[in-house]
Amino acid sequence: MRRAIVLIGLPVVLLLSTAGAVAVGAADLSVTQVLRALAWHAGLPVTPLDPLADSIVWHLRLPRVLLAGLVGAGLAVCGAVLQALTRNALADPYLLGISAGASTGAVAVLVLGFAGGAAALSAGAFLGSAAAFAVALALAGRRWTEPARILLAGVAAGQLFSAVTSLIVVSDATAQNTRSITFWLLGSLTAASWASAATCAAVGAIALLCCWAAAPALDAFTFGTDVAQSLGFSPARVRALLFTVTAVLAAALVAASGAIGFVGLTVPHAARALAGARHRVLLPVCALTGAIFLIWADTAARTVFAPQEVPVGVVTALIGVPAFAVLLRRRGTAG
């Protein structure tokens, strides 16, 4: 019953949040105007908004809100999957060294000034995270699917790539670059576009399906590797598949938004409190909760100190840390 309420209620909240978040911003728009613009673009017979307002909705705010939703959903799912696979409540999508690698790639593009703008930045970030994951795999060695090995190797790879990033920044960065770099390192959705939202949507949908199909295996691994194996799952095979899927997904997300922290860490714990531990329900709930959370976090990031914009990673950390403390406390005391 409670699950049914959650599974029907969350999509409704997500739709309302999307429309609401698009309406909020420097240029005043109402939710009705937003809906009218969307309807017009969907080919429905309504009067269009004036071109400026329409452009704000369609080219600026909507892709950004959609990207926020997709990144939030993806990070939360990555976090839930990695927490189950590693049996570690503190696992998050960046443990495998992925965000540090993406930052290195993105900063290298910014500093070295490759042509190609946002696309080059995303490509650099993606290559960087792939390189970091490859280094983590190499460090972990042949038995890389053992959680302790891949986590330690990921931490080491992350440190290595952070060092390289600092080296690049220190060696050659103009004041203007430094600002973009800071935004990148803290995570920001300012570079959102229809293209980046579409990429994240495609990768995210495939990754979510893979993880959802593995839901019974994730349940079993949450309980313990021995039991999972005795229930017919191959630990090496399941981990190889899901570590790779989450690494690719996290790389795609970080390439679009920088490293936004605390979503992948905190949202799965909140989702578990809402919907229980069974991954068949937990993963969709994580995706919905993560999307809603990051949409509102990003809306706060771009409006609270307007016209100044705060990197959304700062907002998620400011909300995420206390929320995490509350959840940990509940986890510790609930019998």
Next chain:
Amino acid sequence: MTIKAHRIIARVRGKVLLDDVTLDAPGGELTGLLGPNGSGKSTLLRVLAGLRRPEHGSVLLHGVDRATLPRRALARQIAIVTQHVPADVDMSVLDVLLLARIPHRSAFAPATVADRRLAEEALVEAGLPGIGARRWAGLSGGERQRADIARALLQEPDVLLLDEPTNHLDLRHRLDLFRRLRGGGLTVVAALHDLDLAAAFCDRIALLHEGRLVACGTPAEVLTPALIRRVYRVDADVTIGADGRPVVRTV
């Protein structure tokens, strides 16, 4: 269903854990694995369960090499309760019990109403009615052990492997468990420390010492003062009770 370990050799970093062990556990019988700490009981159970690949040798299920059987089919035939039942699990007791039904349904199907009913019944059988909604991490050591045994039974295996299933149980629950296991039609292999319990309930006893099988037979054949002294390095008085089973008094 019989389960047989055939000429198993297992090593870890050069140290021999199992040295050419052959063990036959007949169908429907309760076989006790005895032996001091480090004698290889847990390793043998893990090999039987497929949690550990032996360096040499094979495990035969009804004469068929388990390595040739598909994983899911094996999961419907063999269940194990490991020595250290996971404690820090953020799941409800019912969710843990329902894991046992995974091998019994298709890969993408959710747990059915029938699965839930079976899980609730398994908890009642285990003397833990109505604890399904509680968090696994909040159970006591004994409750957790009984619930995990219920989980393994809910897997409806033909062969049940138990690694020290009574180390957290009080006297009454020990007896309850073994009364349920005996004559249940299930093939059970259980690593045990309690010689009296083994003597009273096991159909057969296999005695391990430093990775080797030193004796295997009925309790009266295996639990002799000479073997107990050799393996456990303690003196014991063994008398035969009215039911023909040995009673062991260590002195």
